[in-house]
Amino acid sequence: AQSVTQLDSHVSVSEGTPVLLRCNYSSSYSPSLFWYVQHPNKGLQLLLKYTSAATLVKGINGFEAEFKKSETSFHLTKPSAHMSDAAEYFCVVSLIQGAQKLVFGQGTRLTINP
Amino acid sequence: GEEVAQTPKHLVRGEGQKAKLYCAPIKGHSYVFWYQQVLKNEFKFLISFQNENVFDETGMPKERFSAKCLPNSPCSLEIQATKLEDSAVYFCASSPRDRGSYEQYFGPGTRLTVT
Numbered sequence: 001a002q003s004v005t006q007l008d009s010h011v012s013v014s015e016g017t018p019v020l021l022r023c024n025y026s027s028s029y030s031p032s033l034f035w036y037v038q039h040p041n042k043g044l045q046l047l048l049k050y051t052s053a054a055t056l057v058k059g060i061n062g063f064e065a066e067f068k069k070s071e072t073s074f075h076l077t078k079p080s081a082h083m084s085d086a087a088e089y090f091c092v093v094s095l096i097q098g099a100q101k102l103v104f105g106q107g108t109r110l111t112i113n114p
Numbered sequence: 115g116e117e118v119a120q121t122p123k124h125l126v127r128g129e130g131q132k133a134k135l136y137c138a139p140i141k142g143h144s145y146v147f148w149y150q151q152v153l154k155n156e157f158k159f160l161i162s163f164q165n166e167n168v169f170d171e172t173g174m175p176k177e178r179f180s181a182k183c184l185p186n187s188p189c190s191l192e193i194q195a196t197k198l199e200d201s202a203v204y205f206c207a208s209s210p211r212d213r214g215s216y217e218q219y220f221g222p223g224t225r226l227t228v229t
Contacts, residue, residue: 032216043118043205044220051216088155094216101147101170102207102218104157 002027002093004105012111019078021108023091026072033074034092034102035065044090050074061085086112116140118221120206121188126227127196135224136188139208145169146189147218148181151203160204163189196228 007022025031035047048059055067065076074091091105119138127133139146148160159173163183174181178197183189193200203225207218 034217036220043222044207046217046219049217090155090157100216101159101162101173102149102157103159107155 002031002103004091004093004103006089006091006105006108008108009106010109010111012113013081014113015083016080019076019081019085019110021076021089021091021110023074023076023105024072025074025091025093027093032094033065033067034094035059035063035074035076036090036092038088038090038107040087047076047089081110081112083112083114086110118206118208118219119188120204120221120224122224123222124225124227126229128229129198130195133193133196133200133226133228135191135204135206135226137191137206137221138188139206140210140219143208143210143219145209145211145218146183147207147209148189148191149205149207151205151223152201157205160191193226196226198228201226201228 003026005024013019033050036044037047038044047063048057048065050057050067058064063078065074067074089108092102094100094102121136125133145164147162150158150160161171161174161181162169166183178194181191203223205220205223207220209218
């Protein structure tokens, strides 16, 4: 079975400073890992994905994440936060084989201070 | 189309009434998924389809929920005799499953309110 733990329910940073959203996963098999972002009253947008290729994954809007098997982590980072980054972020795991259901973390609310 | 479309955007039903939600996946995508988002941050998988065939229905409360994906029609999720606890946002997602690509693209959701 797969599971995801997002270590922070809320992260607050100042505009222009780095962002770190932490995610640990548990999976019996090789996982696919994703980060999705949800702006208020909107759907989910895929930020980036890991599917067993390069361990450092680059996504949209300057976000990237690093897959660390030894630490079972997939933390999301961005060098410089922008006001438009304020949203809810979900770390998601799935089996790597086939189109399997997604298992979501609890979400991290990112607040950007001016 | 290039985006997953869901209708309606909002749906209000009295307890015990039927609710029917629709989803048009991205053209060319083989897989369709339904998820329920309750309490803002809790996502629950309901069911998935490979074309018109049920792929995984382990999350479906079968006594009141049903879903279909028929050829040349939007997929649908139907809830018979809605309960207050069914109030949630229901998301549909589709996946291409080609070249090893299994990411899911989500629609904007349907907010169901049961009163």
